Amino acid sequence: MKIRAVYPGTFDPVTNGHLDLIRRSAALFDEVVVAILRNTDKIPFFTPEERVDMLENVVQGLDNVSVTTFGGLLVDYVLQIEASVIVRGIRAVSDYEYELQMAMMNRRLSSKVETVFLMPAEAYSYLSSRLVREISALGGSVHGLVPPVVERQLKRRHDGRPHGE
Ligand code: PNS
Numbered sequence: 001m002k003i004r005a006v007y008p009g010t011f012d013p014v015t016n017g018h019l020d021l022i023r024r025s026a027a028l029f030d031e032v033v034v035a036i037l038r039n040t041d042k043i044p045f046f047t048p049e050e051r052v053d054m055l056e057n058v059v060q061g062l063d064n065v066s067v068t069t070f071g072g073l074l075v076d077y078v079l080q081i082e083a084s085v086i087v088r089g090i091r092a093v094s095d096y097e098y099e100l101q102m103a104m105m106n107r108r109l110s111s112k113v114e115t116v117f118l119m120p121a122e123a124y125s126y127l128s129s130r131l132v133r134e135i136s137a138l139g140g141s142v143h144g145l146v147p148p149v150v151e152r153q154l155k156r157r158h159d160g161r162p163h164g165e
Contacts, residue, residue, distance in 0.1 A: 002030040005085035005116070006078050008070070011036050011051050012044045013150045015132055017124030019058055021089045024118050026062050033081060034059065038071045045133050050153065057149040075110040086115045091125045 007025055011018060011034070025032045034055055038048050046054070048069050055067040070077040078086060086106060088099050103115035120127075132142050136154040143151060 003085060004031040004033065004081065004083040005029040005087050006033045006035050006074075006081070006083045007087040008035045008037060008074050008077075010040060010042075010044065010129070011055060012129050013046055013051065013132065013146060013153065014055050014058055015124070015127050015129055015146050015150075016144070017089065017091070017120045017127040019147060020120040020124055021087065021118050022059060022062065022065060024120075025087045026065050028116075029085065029087075030064060031083075032062075032065045032087070033083060034065060034067045035070045035074075035077060036068070037074075038069045045157075046153070054147070054149050054153060058147045073109065075106050075113050078113050079110060084113060086113060088115060088117055089120055090117045091120060091127070 005025055005028075007022060009018065022032065022034060036048055036051050036055065044051075052067055052069060059065045059067060074086065078084075086103075088103070090096055090099055099115075099117065103117075106113060106115060127145055132146055132150075132154070135145075136142050136158055139158075142154060146154070
């Protein structure tokens with residue numbers, strides 16, 4: 001039986017930590033669907049279309065990985081596409097409480113879906129999309145923290161603006 005896994009998130013923007021987890025998931029599961037949440041309470045920095053474009057760029061060459069968006073409940077989406085696993089990353093103990101709560105709630109919503117936690121490489125244990133956005137907005141370098149396509153998009157968005165705007 002083939003196992004299809006969903007790696008959900010906001011990916012605003014995708015970082016090298018996310019990419020590390022995508023690669024690890026692709027090695028473990030037959031198929032990995034990277035699913036970008038379309039609607040959140042927060043106003044995103046990049047549009048869903050921009051996030052899809054960047055992610056599609058970075059997963060090129062990973063034949064069993066696809067990129068899509070989803071709305072509504074994650075478990076509903078997972079069942080709809082006949083996947084059985086949700087992949088989430090745990091960088092540090094501080095992530096665990098929130099992730100455990102979400103995993104347990106998703107299990108309550110559907111016992112057919114299993115959450116699997118993966119750890120990214122140690123080098124990415126302190127990396128987050130929020131910090132990347134902040135550093136970039138304030139004129140700092142995010143080189144090595146995000147894929148080149150994301151670095152270019154961040155630069156394009158911030159070029160010509162005073163730092164912090
Ligand atoms: O990258 P993030 O922001 O940590 O991802 C959070 C995400 C998208 C996995 C989570 O917010 C989610 O699953 N949202 C969909 C709505 C849902 O199913 N909520 C109940 C979760 S228990």
